[in-house]
Amino acid sequence: MERRQFLGSLAAASLIPRYAFAQNTPQRLLASVHRQQILPASYPDTEMWSFGSTFPGPLLRARQGDRLAIAVENALPQPTAVHWHGLRLDNAMDGVPGVTQQPIPVGGTFDYEFALPDAGTYWYHSHAKSMEQIERGLYGPLIIDESDAPDVDQDITIVVDDIRLEQDGTITGFDNFHDLSHAGRIGNLWLANGQIDPAYPLKRGERVRIRLISAANARVFTLGVQGLEGWVVALDGMPLADPQALPDELVLAPAQRMDLIVDVTTDQNEAFLITFERDGGYAIAHFPVSGPAAAARSGRVILPPNPDYPIDLVQARTATLLIEGGAMGGMRAARVDGEQLDARSLAGRGLFWALNGIAGRPETPLLDLSLGESARIGMANNTAFPHAMHLHGMHFSDVLPDGSLGPLRDTLLLNPQETREIAFQAHNPGNWLFHCHMLAHHQAGMGTWIRVSA
Structure with missing residues (x-):
């Protein structure tokens, strides 16, 4: 299906709460089958596999230095496991069947618990039959806030993805040797936080942190931002000692993350997050802009560093x-x-x-x-x-x-x-x-x- 069929077809998504679970993450995370409207309302809904009966899964949020303790229950038709992508955590909690744990059987539960030494933008996802289970929706964002967080007006997490759907809303099969031997499983529909072109309202002069996460199965996204100016301040959860001015193109491979801190500088009524494709650029999310211009902040933001483990290139x-x-x-x-x-x-x-x-x-x-x-x-x-x-x-x-x-x-x-x-x-x-x-x-x-x- 063509992208143009879907732009603007869904209602704007609500902003992800700054503290989805206050100081505590939920003690139970259910992996199960549910149905969700992915295509426009005139099309059928889609059977998804998800955490917490939502796609993407619930935003898990904690502070640096906290511990995550969560029981994952498997109500899926397949065994599963959860990998906490990018976290430098105890090996037994890494969530890789056959390496760090046995898969969680159908009807079973696995208790994950580990420290959170690093602040940053991470995500969690299935690591069992990953090509299928992640495509079906088994992932969600995981945000670890700094003890000394930067001064921003909004903190927005956007998970970009592509999904391969039929017009009846079904996710197509997974026994495709072309996917296995070529570029991988490329979707026919682009999503941001599980929706088509969602909206995140901003005000002129605001300073905003935008956390980009790629949950794509194989697509390498080339993204751009229009109407916002600022810096790339972190990659894959790790702060940059020298934040870089926002480039025209942001390349985000599967599983990579990128933190931006931007100022709302446009004099138009909208700003955009764009994906660049072979035939042009398309909005993957947009930001309605309102209000009179506020006093702009000055200077770039440098995030506090995470624990450092020096690399000895000579003796390596x-x-x-x-x-x-x-x-x-x-x-x-x-x-x-x-x-x-x-x-x-x-x-x-x-x-x-x-x-x-x-x-x-x-x-x-x-x-x-x-x-x-x-x-x-x-x-x-x-x-x-x-x-x-x-x-x-x-x-x-x-x-x-x-x-x-x-x-x-x-x-x-x-x-x-x-x-x-x-x-x-x-x-x-x-x-x-x-x-x-x-x-x-x-x-x-x-x-x-x-x-x-x-």
């Missing part, structure tokens, strides 16, 4: 990661569970991608590190498609061409035929997944892991 352990496979490149063979298989046999198992010649999570880790060691991983994308490489449990920095370190991130966009190097300190003990967050790619073989021993 090293590894390489060669990404192969997919269509328009392919791979002739790869190892699976120690067995060498040809391309036809791999495709028969739904495997189209390999990391260092291995399809699927290997028995031995990419790196076996001691607590406190630094590590460097050189990555080469020898494929025709981009990949969003996500490390669980720790943040890493890009090693830049001049040998300096870029901002901390937990998900890096690696473009076709591109090489990059990342570095991190192994400060968090446990077995940590490292995989492509184009979820079809992970399902089809793009996953490895790193061990950190205390």
